[in-house]
Amino acid sequence: MTELSGKAGSGIAMAGVTKQYGDHRVLDAIDLDVRGGERVALIGPSGSGKTTVLRCIARLEAIESGSIRIEGHEIARMADARSGKASAEVAAAMRGVGMVFQQYNLFPNMTVLDNLTIAPVKVLGVDKAEARERAAGLLDLVGLGAKADAYPARLSGGQQQRVAIARSLAMQPSVLLFDEVTSALDPELVGEVLEVIRGVAAQSDVTMLIVTHEMQFARDIGDRVVFMEGGSVVEQGPPEKVLADPENERTQRFLRRLLNH
Amino acid sequence: MDLDYLQSVFPELLGGLRVTVVATLLGAAIALVLGLLIACVQVFRVPVVHQVVTVLVLAIRNTPLLAQLFFMYYVLPRYGIRFDAFTIGALALGLHFSCYAAQALKGGFLAVPKGQWEACQVLGLGNLTTLRSVVLPQALPPVIPTLTNLLISMFKDSAVLYAITIMELLGTTRNLASTSFQYTTLFTAMGLMYLVIALPASIGVRRYERRLNDRTVRA
Ligand SMILES: Nc1ncnc2c1ncn2[C@@H]1O[C@H](COP(=O)(O)OP(=O)(O)O)[C@@H](O)[C@H]1O
């Protein structure tokens, strides 16, 4: 697969990360490692801090203490730093990190194709024609080759999310973060998006950290499942172990509640 | 109305209107650029600059345009800052209205969903690309009516430039009247000239707003 040349590095390493909103400690000295090329499904009750974990890795949030490494480079934005601006080294490391949001966040003022080419052209300096060609390939990969010239508003939620996945792939990331990417979708559109993520996982060795409420999906895609609650990791291990036969009582309670839904 | 008289002075009145229009356009260009800068400084909360700009904006919004005009015309030259009256006039208009334009633009910026800024950040787009390619194209359309209304206000308020000897439309009319005493004819014609330009702009804004509303209701 030429479009997906994402190479596995040493992945993500979070150590002792504490994040507070005011007095509210949302991440409590959390440790979380994702090895290069590994697929980790992050699960846990609403408000447990899953989104915050991803946002800290993406440098959208500053942390109070701890360390976050991407491919070995320290990238954490510290709350007490004088400026939130990334150094050149950090910016370079962050170029390898892509994120797919719950609300897609496509640029509504651009065509689908322009959504995919803007970052490669402006950030990586890829030649325009080449960027378009690669973008077309990625759109084919997510099954939307025919929608290149459409505006996002014309697409269904599922299609928009597939475009958003293609947009993040256009930067040839080595790390991809997914934040409940199907929870804004109508149930009948969930499948097509999960299918695309499965395809990307099968055809590349991108490191993936996936927050999801779809337990079947977590089980299929995850090399490992991490369950978190109250801002720290409670239990982790192989999907079949954590999801079917969890040891921690809090994991059991969470899964039981999901089942009864 | 004395039509023969009007015909004889019409070129002069047109000349005045031309000065009014040019001053307005120059002022608008200054107001837009300056307004954008002020809005950016405030949205990004640039340290120190942000506080200084906020104080300046407060000062400008809470004093009369005419007072600002006199200040720039009479006070600045004492400190070695010398421009001709027309330049001072355009600068004063631009500076005054930039504060209102900044407010509108800032509103437009902040109305762009946070997720758009975050998507830009995660993609590594710099501040400039984020603004130019993503934020401005979404922030501008909703504030175009406000900006156009400001432009219309500036067009009308440019009459104050008469106070610093600029022969724009009002000044030209007044001058003609002081020798011919044809007040009715002159001031009626002047009013109509302001109207001919401002009214279509106002109607255009109304139409645009209605179209924008339709679109957002449908979307
Ligand atoms: N911007 C914010 N300001 C204050 N509190 C926040 C903010 N974002 C999230 N939180 C709080 O942080 C906690 C964790 O949120 P989040 O990471 O979104 O959890 P999850 O994704 O697991 O549902 C929640 O209690 C939430 O209310």
Ligand SMILES: [Mg+2]
């Ligand atoms: Mg969340």
